[in-house]
Structure formats: C-alpha cells, structure tokens
Amino acid sequence: MSLLVVGTVAFDAIETPFGKTDKIVGGAASYIGLAASYFYKNIQLVSVVGDDFPNSFLDTLKSQGVKLDGLQIKQGEKSFFWAGKYHNDLNTRDTLDTQLNVLATFDPVVPDDYKEPDFLMLGNLMPLIQQKVLAQLTKRPKLIVLDTMNFWMDTSMDELLKTLSMIDVLTINDSEARQLSGEYSLVKAAQKILSMGPKVLVIKKGEHGALLFNKEEVFFAPALPLEEVYDPTGAGDSFAGGFIGYLAKTKDISFENMKRAIIFGSAMASFTVEKFGTERLIGLSQEDVEERVQEFVDLVQFDISLV
Amino acid sequence: MSLLVVGTVAFDAIETPFGKTDKIVGGAASYIGLAASYFYKNIQLVSVVGDDFPNSFLDTLKSQGVKLDGLQIKQGEKSFFWAGKYHNDLNTRDTLDTQLNVLATFDPVVPDDYKEPDFLMLGNLMPLIQQKVLAQLTKRPKLIVLDTMNFWMDTSMDELLKTLSMIDVLTINDSEARQLSGEYSLVKAAQKILSMGPKVLVIKKGEHGALLFNKEEVFFAPALPLEEVYDPTGAGDSFAGGFIGYLAKTKDISFENMKRAIIFGSAMASFTVEKFGTERLIGLSQEDVEERVQEFVDLVQFDISLV
Numbered sequence: 001m002s003l004l005v006v007g008t009v010a011f012d013a014i015e016t017p018f019g020k021t022d023k024i025v026g027g028a029a030s031y032i033g034l035a036a037s038y039f040y041k042n043i044q045l046v047s048v049v050g051d052d053f054p055n056s057f058l059d060t061l062k063s064q065g066v067k068l069d070g071l072q073i074k075q076g077e078k079s080f081f082w083a084g085k086y087h088n089d090l091n092t093r094d095t096l097d098t099q100l101n102v103l104a105t106f107d108p109v110v111p112d113d114y115k116e117p118d119f120l121m122l123g124n125l126m127p128l129i130q131q132k133v134l135a136q137l138t139k140r141p142k143l144i145v146l147d148t149m150n151f152w153m154d155t156s157m158d159e160l161l162k163t164l165s166m167i168d169v170l171t172i173n174d175s176e177a178r179q180l181s182g183e184y185s186l187v188k189a190a191q192k193i194l195s196m197g198p199k200v201l202v203i204k205k206g207e208h209g210a211l212l213f214n215k216e217e218v219f220f221a222p223a224l225p226l227e228e229v230y231d232p233t234g235a236g237d238s239f240a241g242g243f244i245g246y247l248a249k250t251k252d253i254s255f256e257n258m259k260r261a262i263i264f265g266s267a268m269a270s271f272t273v274e275k276f277g278t279e280r281l282i283g284l285s286q287e288d289v290e291e292r293v294q295e296f297v298d299l300v301q302f303d304i305s306l307v
Numbered sequence: 308m309s310l311l312v313v314g315t316v317a318f319d320a321i322e323t324p325f326g327k328t329d330k331i332v333g334g335a336a337s338y339i340g341l342a343a344s345y346f347y348k349n350i351q352l353v354s355v356v357g358d359d360f361p362n363s364f365l366d367t368l369k370s371q372g373v374k375l376d377g378l379q380i381k382q383g384e385k386s387f388f389w390a391g392k393y394h395n396d397l398n399t400r401d402t403l404d405t406q407l408n409v410l411a412t413f414d415p416v417v418p419d420d421y422k423e424p425d426f427l428m429l430g431n432l433m434p435l436i437q438q439k440v441l442a443q444l445t446k447r448p449k450l451i452v453l454d455t456m457n458f459w460m461d462t463s464m465d466e467l468l469k470t471l472s473m474i475d476v477l478t479i480n481d482s483e484a485r486q487l488s489g490e491y492s493l494v495k496a497a498q499k500i501l502s503m504g505p506k507v508l509v510i511k512k513g514e515h516g517a518l519l520f521n522k523e524e525v526f527f528a529p530a531l532p533l534e535e536v537y538d539p540t541g542a543g544d545s546f547a548g549g550f551i552g553y554l555a556k557t558k559d560i561s562f563e564n565m566k567r568a569i570i571f572g573s574a575m576a577s578f579t580v581e582k583f584g585t586e587r588l589i590g591l592s593q594e595d596v597e598e599r600v601q602e603f604v605d606l607v608q609f610d611i612s613l614v
Contacts, residue, residue: 088491184395187534208515211532220606222527225518227494259609293611299527300607302566304600 002042003248004114004141005032006133007123007237008103009047009071010080013096014276017088018230024277025057027080028123028147031234033066034281035241035268036121038289039249041065044114046133048102050078060282069111074102090232091206110136119248121240122146122167127159134166143253145169145244146198147236150176165197169258171240173204186211187218200258202243204236212262214255221262222300224270224292231276235269238281242268267292309349310555311421311448312339313440314430314544315410316354316378317387320403321583324395325537331584332364334387335430335454338541340373341588342548342575343428345596347555348372351421353440355409357385367589376418381409397539398513417443426555428547429453429474434466441473450560452476452551453505454543457483472504476565478547480511493518494525507565509550511543519569521562528569529607531577531599538583542576545588549575574599 007029014021029047036043043066051073058068083097108129120141122130130146144167152160153176164170170193174186180196181189190201190213203211207229212219243258243265250257270292271280314336321328336354343350350373358380365375390404415436427448429437437453451474459467460483471477477500481493487503488496497508497520510518514536519526550565550572557564577599578587 185534185536187532205515208512209529218532218606219609220529220532221609222516222529222607225494225525225527227492229492256610260611263609263611297611299525300529302526302528302570303563304567304570304604 001248001251002044002114002117003036003040003119003121003244004044004046004110004117005029005036005066005121005123005241006046006108006130007032007121007125008080009045009049009053010082010103011053012233012277013081013083014231014233015085015096016090016231017086018228019276021276023081025054026082026233026277028125028237030057030061030278031237031272031281032121032123032241032244033061034064034278035238035265035272036245036248037064037066038268038284038286039242039245039264043067044070044111044117046070046108046110046114048072048074048106048108050102051075053079064282070109070114072102072109077102084233086232090229108133108136115139118142118251119244120144121244123237123240124149127152127156127163130163131159131166143168143244143247145171145240147171147240148176150179153179161196167198169200169202170198171202171204171236171243173206173236177201177203190218191215200255202262204239206232206235210239210262210266212255212258217255219255219259219262221259221266222296223266224295224299226270226273229273232273233276234272234278238272239265239269241265263293263296264289267296308555308558309351309421309424310343310347310426310428310551311351311353311417311424312336312343312373312428312430312548313353313415313437314339314428314432315387316352316356316360317389317410319540319584320388320390321538321540322392322403323397323538324393325535326583328583330388332361333389333540333584335432335544337364337368337585338544338579338588339428339430339548339551340368341371341585342545342572342579343552343555344371344373345575345591345593346549346552346571350374351377351418351424353377353415353417353421355379355381355413355415357409358382360386371589377416377421379409379416384409391540393539397536415440415443422446425449425558426551427451428551430544430547431456434459434463434470437470438466438473450475450551450554452478452547454478454547455483457486460486468503474505476507476509477505478509478511478543478550480513480543484508484510497525498522507562509569511546513539513542517546517569517573519562519565524562526562526566526569528566528573529603530573531602531606533577533580536580539580540583541579541585545579546572546576548572570600570603571596574603
C-alpha cells in the first residue's frame, strides 16, 4: 500500500492583515504530504526544487513519513516562488510575484518503485504535468484525486478536460466550479462537472465549508468558526492531504467514508490557517487531531427524530 | 400558551435574475407567521396595513392559525411598500423604492388578551416600536427573539442597543454581526454581541447556513444546496418563524433544542426561496416539512468514532 503525492515544493512570501513573512516554505505537495502524514505513513513524493531549498524542511518531511526519492533537486537552479497579499476578508488575494524557476522545465519522473501506488494525489500543477505522471504508472491506482485551479481553466482548458477524464475525485473551490461548468448553482455545476469524468466532486468554500457530490448524493462539511485566521495559504492543500490520507489509512473509498475523510481534511485545513505557512502542521499529536475532529462533530451534531 | 409575532405585513415588488413581480404580498410578519404556523397554531399578530391590503391574504393567514385582532387596518391609507432588485449572486440587492405609508405613524397596540405571550418574535422594525410592544406586556415572555438589520445600526444604534438589552435571542446576518460588534471574526463578534444583552445569537449566512452561539457553545446549521434560488426575500423571516414556531411547539428553550429549531428554521427558509414571495409557504403538508428536514439530516450526518 502506498500514497503517491505529486505537486510543488516551493517558497512563498505571504502578506495578510495579521502580518507578513519573508520567504517561507510552501507548495501544494508540502501541505498535502504533511497533512496526510497524520493518517498514513507510506507517502511517496514526486516534485522538484532548486539547490536553494532548505534541507531542514526536507528532513521534516522525511521524519513525518514522506519519502523523497522522487524529489528532483536541480543544482544551480532556484525553487518555485510565489508572493501574494490577502485582502482584509482573507477570501481574495493578489499575486505579487511568481517566479517559476525549476517549475518552468519540470519533467516529473516517477521512480520505479512508485509506479503502482494505491492512492494518487495530483496537487495543483499544469494539467500536462499531471498527465505525464499518470502515463508513467504501470497500474491504475485505486483512487486518483486531482486538485486544480482557475489559472488552468483560463490557459489550458483542453488539457485540463483531458486530465479530468482520467481521474476519480476532483477538488476545486466554488468560483472554479462555476467557471468550469458555466453554472451559478453549485448543484447544477456539480452535475455538469461529474459528467466530465470525475465520479466525485469536492467543492471547497473556504470559511463556508465544503460540499461533496456524487451523481446521487450530497454531503456538507462545515468549516470550524475560528477566532483568528492568520494565513489561508495551503488550506485547500491541507484539506486534500487530510482527505486522501484518511482514505489511504482506511482503504475504503465509499461515499460514506469520503464523508468522514472530508471532515478529517477540514480539520487539517483548520490547523493550517492558524499560523503562517506550514508551521501549524508540524508536530501535531494524535490527540490534537482527534480533539479537532471532535470539535467538528460537536459543531454540527443534532438529534431530530421525525416520526 | 401563545406566540406573539410583531412585524410588517406589506407589499413588495421584487426583481431577481429569474424574473420580476408586480406588487405582491410580503413583510416580515407575513413570512414569520406562515413559517411558524407549520409548528404551532396559537399565533397572535400585531401589525398594521392600509385599506389596500388584500383580504384574501389575511384569510390565508387566519386559516393557517394566525390571529389578526392585533392587526390595525388604516382606512384611507396605504400599506408599507418595498421594491428591490437582487444582483446576480442573489446575496446582494439594491432598494429601488421604499414607501413607509402606514408604517410612518405605526403605534403598535397589543390587545389585552395578547399581553402575556409565552413566546415573542419581534420581527425587523424600528427598535423604538419593538420597545413599545415590550412595554405593553404584563408578564415577561419565556423567550423573546428579535430580528433586526443594518439600517437600524446606521440610524438608531442607541435605541437598538437598549432593545438588545431586553431580549433573549438575536438573529442578524454575518455582515450585520460584524457591523454591530466591530469584529471581523464571527467568533469574536458573537462574544461581543452576547455581552450586549442577548443570551443567544443566531448569525444567518444565507446560502452558507447559520451559526448559533451562546457564551460557551457554537452550533452550525447548513443551508440546503438548491438547484435554483428564485427569490431570497423573506428567507431570514421564514427562518425566524420556523425557529420560534418549533420552540413554541416543543416548549423547550435549551441550547440543544435550539439546535433542532435552527434546522427547522433553515428548512422553512429553503422553501421560501424556491418561489417568489410567500407562495411556497402556503399549503405545505406536514410530510413536505419532514421530508425537507430529513434532507438536512442527510446532508450533514456522518459517523466518526474516535477511539
């Protein structure tokens, strides 16, 4: 059993109403790997960094159970860098700087012993790179989850649609679901998107929770009302990591179990936003995670008997 | 046992992306009374209309169990009228016309046999009018629920704060909670507002559900993802009506029972938005309501055992 995670390992510089960071460690695969590691330990990473990336963070990933044989370290090159500034509501942001660096020429190489993962998490990346990973697998994974974003809908829609036809679960946010489907109603949007390939769709609504759809059913997971949200960066990736990590742990990909997985994903996202970057995802205890999940249970649990 | 409802009975003209109405029947107390009537029958109304108001709708209210002895009908005057246009997202709207008419001089008179209600729902109105109703009661109700809006925060904050000190449960939307408290975080906003008088606060988030707070606990009720929302007018009032109607029916004002009440309120709101005006709230069966509530149960129900 294994979980293959593909995505960026990178630097971010973040400004929110609560403060500002210098270059700190980020990237979709960093958040996904850390969040998943609280549920599942055989995590295999495929990604790329430059020689400027700190070994200390790579050691952290390794100590959390994330294997790095598929991480290319490009000598003489720089890691991907993104800088952004969140608006006061923390729901919208401006990109201040994007330096592709090693990502510009990233050609993913899946190590031989990573080629038959049971679970595959394709973090947000160019759809063509996501396809290149799929092409190298020698057996179809039990579950393929893909995260993407509006940027690829604007620039590579054909490639994105092709990728969508190859996966099982898609995670996108509400405005992306509207853009991808051309439907304002999320119920209608979901049905259109489910006809594009994915059997299951997760619509992330940030502080407003997340919706899980298949063709017949819908489930809603709330977000935890938090006193302070310091930095939303990585919330969606942590959500995806908790989601697939829980599924890999339980080896159960039924819709019922995905409901549970989405709660665990939401719990991991709720940790991430409490501090800048990946800080809050490092060194959590099993009790921390269980207590947080219990808060979700308490938040929505009610007892109505309809007779 | 009785439930006293105070609020407007009025005309609206509504434009949404899905269509446009002429003058139709609306008003906070109309929605509250209709929604509450599916749970509780001894509903007493205090309100005012002009002689232009249709008897047919008053008959509908009566047939649903809403008593009209406290409804003033002003001969030679016109009913309150509001016209508004919703934007494409249905979350924001512009007021196109407001004609106060009978509301300009409304002096609420609580009939003698309405003066000791067990439950009191003060629908959105000028805070001074809400106080005038409270002053006429000869016994404090078991529960006083108040709905208000940003307009009174802008124009009558002192009177509103005085009214808030006299009630038990406040229902407002998220932006109003932020305005009233000066806090962006809804968790912080809730704690500030709970120090102003109310023991319980309901924050309505429209399509994103509702939060229920007391000083120690928080509960979240989702909104039902709907294929089409035709007209959000009256959703908040229907929510309040279902909420207090269920509490009056069960005679239980514990936080646990308020969780159930908020689900029933959300169910009534989900009906209201499916058609223009009050149309969808007329002639529902008990089965319709129970089926709808079951959809809420299915939407958020999950089973996690943390051992």
